[in-house]
Amino acid sequence: MESILEIRELRVGKDHDGHFQAILDNVNFEVKQGETLAIVGESGCGKSMTALSIMGLLPRAIQIASGKVIFGGKDLAGLSRKEIDQVRGKDIAMIFQEPMTSLNPSFTIGNQLSEVLKIHTALQPNERKERVLELLSQVGIPDPAGKFKSYPHELSGGMRQRVMIAMALACNPKMLIADEPTTALDVTIQAQVLNLLSEIQSQYQMAVMLITHDLGVVAETCQRVIVMYAGQVIEEASVEDLFEQPMHPYTIGLMQSAPRLGVAKEKLHVIEGTVPDIRDMPTGCRFHPRCESATDLCKEKEPQLEERGHGRRVRCWHTA
Ligand SMILES: Nc1ncnc2c1ncn2[C@@H]1O[C@H](COP(=O)(O)OP(=O)(O)OP(=O)(O)O)[C@@H](O)[C@H]1O
Numbered sequence: 428m429e430s431i432l433e434i435r436e437l438r439v440g441k442d443h444d445g446h447f448q449a450i451l452d453n454v455n456f457e458v459k460q461g462e463t464l465a466i467v468g469e470s471g472c473g474k475s476m477t478a479l480s481i482m483g484l485l486p487r488a489i490q491i492a493s494g495k496v497i498f499g500g501k502d503l504a505g506l507s508r509k510e511i512d513q514v515r516g517k518d519i520a521m522i523f524q525e526p527m528t529s530l531n532p533s534f535t536i537g538n539q540l541s542e543v544l545k546i547h548t549a550l551q552p553n554e555r556k557e558r559v560l561e562l563l564s565q566v567g568i569p570d571p572a573g574k575f576k577s578y579p580h581e582l583s584g585g586m587r588q589r590v591m592i593a594m595a596l597a598c599n600p601k602m603l604i605a606d607e608p609t610t611a612l613d614v615t616i617q618a619q620v621l622n623l624l625s626e627i628q629s630q631y632q633m634a635v636m637l638i639t640h641d642l643g644v645v646a647e648t649c650q651r652v653i654v655m656y657a658g659q660v661i662e663e664a665s666v667e668d669l670f671e672q673p674m675h676p677y678t679i680g681l682m683q684s685a686p687r688l689g690v691a692k693e694k695l696h697v698i699e700g701t702v703p704d705i706r707d708m709p710t711g712c713r714f715h716p717r718c719e720s721a722t723d724l725c726k727e728k729e730p731q732l733e734e735r736g737h738g739r740r741v742r743c744w745h746t747a
């Protein structure tokens with residue numbers, strides 16, 4: 428399958444007293460056309476920063492130092508703000524964890540959705556309204572005409588997330604990035620929103636990059652997985668391979684710390700320690716201080732992300 432997005436040797440970070448502190452260190456992966464790719468890893472490992480780098484939405488102090496973000500043959504990392512505005516929202520759209528932060532509280536839902544269409548399409552005002560109503564009904568919002576005039580605070584969290592999805596879909600993007608799109612929602616609403624995302628994905632043949640903490644969600648909705656640790660990709664595999672035989676000790680730890688269905692009151696495994704701070708990265712393998720199989724080699728020399736066949740890549744000295 429052809430790839431729609433290629434991230435090559437991406438280094439992102441900030442300047443600290445003249446020293447560059449890397450938040451993402453040589454991140455390398457691709458998203459294939461029409462697939463759902465999961466990005467998993469503990470809090471602080473760089474999942475959101477990866478998404479924001481693609482979208483050109485990094486916080487002010489943080490920059491892309493080197494590397495490429497190739498989308499539709501263009502390197503987005505090299506585009507000006509104005510050029511990236513053309514791509515963002517139109518070809519690649521993103522939905523965030525907390526919809527309240529991305530919806531403007533002082534404009535109606537209809538107003539905000541129409542605005543996206545105004546920026547990116549040549550539709551006339553009446554055509555825009557028609558399209559907004561169509562989008563609202565497509566994402567399962569009851570009474571679209573009524574909700575058109577509602578303000579974000581008048582909707583429930585699940586409804587607001589649906590509005591965000593409608594906004595993301597407004598221009599038929601080729602790729603959707605969803606950063607923890609359901610963690611702020613309760614379990615039943617979570618399932619509804621995820622189902623909605625997969626329906627839309629197959630209908631539009633869109634590529635989806637789904638950032639999530641939830642391995643259950645990965646198993647159900649994704650085809651491939653990228654596991655990140657401390658700003659690096661440490662494993663890449665198909666969902667089947669990853670669940671059947673996780674290779675990196677960190678991935679194995681993540682799997683063991685996820686609750687399993689049908690296993691009663693199992694004591695969950697804990698990966699001892701925490702993700703290292705970017706100001707104080709361990710030498711060698713970044714995971715070695717927490718790894719039960721670490722040897723001197725792991726402490727001294729950094730492993731590279733190596734091909735292991737079957738589309739799998741692993742960054743570890745001790746997995747053959
Ligand atoms: N605004 C910011 N300024 C400086 N550093 C930041 C900023 N936001 C995040 N970071 C740093 O970037 C690193 C990666 O953060 P990121 O938000 O990408 O993590 P994440 O994997 O998305 O975590 P989570 O699962 O909690 O959302 C963290 O070490 C964090 O300290």
Ligand SMILES: [Mg+2]
Nearest residue numbers: 474475476606
């Ligand atoms: Mg995040």
